Amino acid sequence: MNRIVATLLGVFLTLAVLAALALVYLRTSGLTARAEPGPLEASLARAARSFAVPPDLLDVSNPEPRTPEVLAEALGHYADHCAVCHGNDGSGKTPVGQGTWPKAPDMRFAATQGLSDGELFHIIEQGVRFTAMPGWSTGTPEGAAASWHLVHFIRHLPNLTQDELERMGTLTPRSPDEIRQEIEAEQFLQGGDPSPVHVH
Ligand code: HEC
Numbered sequence: 001m002n003r004i005v006a007t008l009l010g011v012f013l014t015l016a017v018l019a020a021l022a023l024v025y026l027r028t029s030g031l032t033a034r035a036e037p038g039p040l041e042a043s044l045a046r047a048a049r050s051f052a053v054p055p056d057l058l059d060v061s062n063p064e065p066r067t068p069e070v071l072a073e074a075l076g077h078y079a080d081h082c083a084v085c086h087g088n089d090g091s092g093k094t095p096v097g098q099g100t101w102p103k104a105p106d107m108r109f110a111a112t113q114g115l116s117d118g119e120l121f122h123i124i125e126q127g128v129r130f131t132a133m134p135g136w137s138t139g140t141p142e143g144a145a146a147s148w149h150l151v152h153f154i155r156h157l158p159n160l161t162q163d164e165l166e167r168m169g170t171l172t173p174r175s176p177d178e179i180r181q182e183i184e185a186e187q188f189l190q191g192g193d194p195s196p197v198h199v200h
Pocket of ligand 1 (some may be wrong): 120150
């Protein structure tokens with residue numbers, strides 16, 4: 001009987017300590033997305049993420065051909081869907097990419113480039129739970145092919161040319177404000193009427 005009471009007391013005290021620690025964590029961290037995960041947490045999270053990739057996918061290499069057309073299509077797709085967080089150059093240095101927890105990584109670096117094709121594909125299709133990385137799968141063969149094309153494009157990020165970056169700049173979604181400013185600047189440069197432009 002005494003042992004049962006002692007065990008229950010032990011469990012209760014452990015729970016109370018954990019609850020107190022959780023409250024201290026909430027207060028001190030403020031649950032802010034601005035902080036950076038520590039190196040231990042980051043490497044544990046990456047290991048868990050790799051472990052969650054289905055083993056038969058982990059070693060698959062890209063089944064889609066890497067042609068100039070495929071890269072051009074993926075460039076447009078990336079500029080439209082991914083650049084808001086990852087940046088056209090893949091650096092992750094965008095207001096959204098730097099404001100999430102964890103932050104969008106610089107995908108030109110070894111940590112990303114060292115992931116297998118299958119793991120990159122899985123991340124793009126399924127997203128990463130507890131992070132801002134969305135899953136993009138559509139469940140269609142065309143959708144899967146588009147994700148494999150993006151894998152080719154991610155491999156190409158470290159070698160982007162100035163031309164490609166400029167092309168992406170024209171494809172990245174812009175707010176009505178930005179479009180208006182561009183039109184006004186264009187009119188000004190052409191010596192045209194500098195009157196305000198309305199964009200809805
Ligand atoms: C809303 C922001 C957001 C968008 C949009 C987004 N991502 Fe991400 N992505 C993230 C974040 C944050 C991470 C880091 C996740 C982590 O730490 O596990 C990430 C991680 C990744 C990774 C893994 C890189 C690594 O080394 O951990 C790949 C690959 C990736 N994204 C590709 C894409 C592609 C391709 C698209 C567009 C189809 C895209 N992302 C759109 C936020 C975003």
